[in-house]
Amino acid sequence: QKEVEQNSGPLSVPEGAIASLNCTYSDRGSQSFFWYRQYSGKSPELIMSIYSNGDKEDGRFTAQLNKASQYVSLLIRDSQPSDSATYLCAVSRDDKIIFGKGTRLHILP
Amino acid sequence: DVKVTQSSRYLVKRTGEKVFLECVQDMDHENMFWYRQDPGLGLRLIYFSYDVKMKEKGDIPEGYSVSREKKERFSLILESASTNQTSMYLCASSFLAGGPGELFFGEGSRLTVL
Numbered sequence: 001q002k003e004v005e006q007n008s009g010p011l012s013v014p015e016g017a018i019a020s021l022n023c024t025y026s027d028r029g030s031q032s033f034f035w036y037r038q039y040s041g042k043s044p045e046l047i048m049s050i051y052s053n054g055d056k057e058d059g060r061f062t063a064q065l066n067k068a069s070q071y072v073s074l075l076i077r078d079s080q081p082s083d084s085a086t087y088l089c090a091v092s093r094d095d096k097i098i099f100g101k102g103t104r105l106h107i108l109p
Numbered sequence: 110d111v112k113v114t115q116s117s118r119y120l121v122k123r124t125g126e127k128v129f130l131e132c133v134q135d136m137d138h139e140n141m142f143w144y145r146q147d148p149g150l151g152l153r154l155i156y157f158s159y160d161v162k163m164k165e166k167g168d169i170p171e172g173y174s175v176s177r178e179k180k181e182r183f184s185l186i187l188e189s190a191s192t193n194q195t196s197m198y199l200c201a202s203s204f205l206a207g208g209p210g211e212l213f214f215g216e217g218s219r220l221t222v223l
Contacts, residue, residue, distance in 0.1 A: 099151050
């Protein structure tokens with residue numbers, strides 16, 4: 001089983017709709033969870049971090065964590081063309097941060 | 110703003126050459142990391158360091174070494190470059206002592222080995 005799994009996409013969402021990105025992880029001991037956004041040709045940038053079960057909201061972004069199900073998600077409300085990017089889920093393991101392979105999101109104008 | 114600077118954006122080297130990739134951060138972060146990113150494989154951790162002169166192997170350390178002589182600088186070394194080391198190399202730093210924390214990435218160094 002891969003440590004951090006994401007659907008590679010592409011996920012196509014109409015402009016203004018909600019984009020839902022999902023991630024599962026295998027290490028039950030993981031304590032920290034992150035979502036990074038990576039535009040083509042650029043390096044990843046952190047958009048959300050979450051450490052406890054439940055929801056965490058920041059502007060149009062909501063991260064959701066369910067440790068019992070080993071599941072992390074990212075919701076993007078009112079999707080904009082500028083949200084088109086690859087979204088990387090990252091999870092702490094021991095002293096490291098392990099990344100999923102990313103989901104490509106395409107916002108349709 | 111945190112600034113992580115990688116010395117070279119693009120490098121072309123020949124098989125067998127020694128390659129140095131330099132990374133400097135200006136926010137007094139304790140933790141520094143080297144990843145490589147390849148299509149279909151995602152980001153994979155090569156080496157990391159939580160303190161000066163300290164290094165730990167990541168998931169794919171073979172063929173690489175690192176040096177951290179100063180807190181702000183973390184170098185990745187390819188002793189004898191091979192074609193399968195052609196990749197995008199990303200340096201990152203974080204501030205959380207004793208743990209990885211949230212990563213801040215440099216712009217990346219795209220290495221081509223011929």
